[in-house]
Amino acid sequence: MGHKLLITGATGLVGKALVKQCLADGYTVHYLTTCKSKIVSQVNYKGFYWNPQENKIDIACFEGVEVILNLAGSSIAQRWTNAAKASILSSRTEALALLYSSIETHKLSVKHVISASAIGIYPDSKTRYYEEKFQGIDSSFLRTVVKSWEGRLKPFQSIGVKTTALRIGIVLDAHEGALPKIIGPIKHYFGAALGSGDQWQSWIHIDDLVHLFMFVLESKLEGIYNAVAPNPVQQIELTKLIAKILQRPLVLPNIPEFALRLMLGEMRAIALESQRVCASKIQDAGFKFNYLELEPALEDLIA
Ligand SMILES: NC(=O)c1ccc[n+]([C@@H]2O[C@H](COP(=O)([O-])OP(=O)(O)OC[C@H]3O[C@@H](n4cnc5c(N)ncnc54)[C@H](OP(=O)(O)O)[C@@H]3O)[C@@H](O)[C@H]2O)c1
Structure with missing residues (x-):
């Protein structure tokens, strides 16, 4: 039997x-959920309740765990009201604060925390090519969120726990x-590029992202890594490729920015911001992507 992991x-x-891959690779998975109805208890897959915002956690979840994979976070794809x-x-x-305080208080034997982060940490730019060492984060909402999120990994380091932040791009599943949100309208003949269409979208195929987490876990890689495929595309190209694979024409003009503002509010940033992100650091560490280019990735997912 492999090691025991805790996944949020x-x-x-x-x-x-990720759970599916961990189980296939022989790991035992403990997971934390905020939803009691999602708790199941099997030999290799066992759920525990927590609620970070209320500082509640079932401490039994840590039993025998040396590595935590942290993915928890409420969805950014909702209207950005203040709440x-x-x-x-x-x-x-x-x-992250609750995981840290649990480890610190109970002197737990966790050795490595691998956390999701996001390319939303990089400012909107049509021309920059972002490496992990980029400094110069602005004060927009997404930047502030991701910066604070990554910042919560520092306390772990101070108690000797390794940390890794994976700055994930747009996950294609x-x-x-x-x-599926982009495919829907194209399939029904009203697909169109968003805004100017020339914003860069740094994507990653879900299978590659899962393998990337496993690679970091098994090679005990520390630090910050972009988790994006090596060939980002501009939004118009993504739209055109999907239309080509679905054999649909693209007849409508781009959806203008003001319409997206009306439809999505501030959250339009997700569709309109441009982040061209570099995958070299993880490749140099030895990671091999299965999906380097967008077209085969889309063919695999849409077929
Ligand atoms: N998908 C993407 O394109 C993408 C891109 C960049 C970064 N990321 C990041 O990667 C992580 C995983 O993404 P995903 O697409 O798998 O997200 P997801 O489908 O929305 O799942 C996130 C999980 O977080 C838990 N959660 C929700 N609200 C929570 C709360 N208030 N407190 C604690 N846990 C909560 C939920 O689990 P329970 O209901 O079991 O508690 C949920 O299943 C996220 O942090 C996301 O920001 C994703």
């Missing part, structure tokens, strides 16, 4: 795929997340 956010898009914004931030910062 295990019931989400990335979490479900939603507070929850987007605190669900992430409080999750056949059933959940961004891709």
Whole structure:
């Protein structure tokens, strides 16, 4: 039997795929969930309740655990009301804070925390090519969230726990997340590029992201890594490729920015911001992507 892992956010898009891989690789998975109805208890897969915003956690979840994979966070794909914004931030910062205080208080034997982060830490730019060492984060909402989120990894380091932050790009999955939302309108003949269409979108195939987490886990890599495929594309290209694969024409003009502002409010940033992100650091560490280019990734997911 392999080692025991603790996964937070295990019931989400990335979490479900990651759990499947961990179990296939012989790990025992403990997971934390904020939803009591999602708790199951099997030999290799056991759920525990927590609520970071209320500082509640079932401490039994840590039994025998040396590595934590942290994916918890309330979805950013909701209208950014003040309450939603507070929850987007605190669900992430409080999750890491509660994991830390549990480890510190109970002198637990956790050795490595591998946490999701996001490319939303990089400012909107059509021309920059972002490496992990980039400094110069602005004060927009997404930047503030991701910066505070990554900041909560520092206390672990001070008690000798290794940390890794994976700055995840747009995760492409056949059933959940961004891709089905983009595919829907194109399939029904009203697909169009968003805004100017020339904003860079740094994507990653869900299978590669799962393998990337396993790679970091098994090679005990520390530090900050971009988790994006090596070939980001501009939004118009993504739209065109999907239309080509679905054999649909793209007849409508781009959806203008003001319409997206009306439809999405401040959250339009997700669709309109441009982040061209570099994958070299993780490749130099030895990680091999299965999906380097967008077209085969989309063909695999849409077929
Ligand atoms: N998907 C993407 O394109 C993408 C891109 C960049 C970064 N990321 C980051 O990667 C992580 C995983 O993404 P995902 O797409 O798998 O997200 P997801 O499908 O929304 O799942 C996130 C999980 O977090 C837990 N959660 C929700 N609200 C919470 C709260 N208030 N407190 C604690 N836990 C809460 C939920 O698990 P329970 O209901 O079991 O508690 C949920 O299943 C997220 O942190 C996300 O920000 C994702």
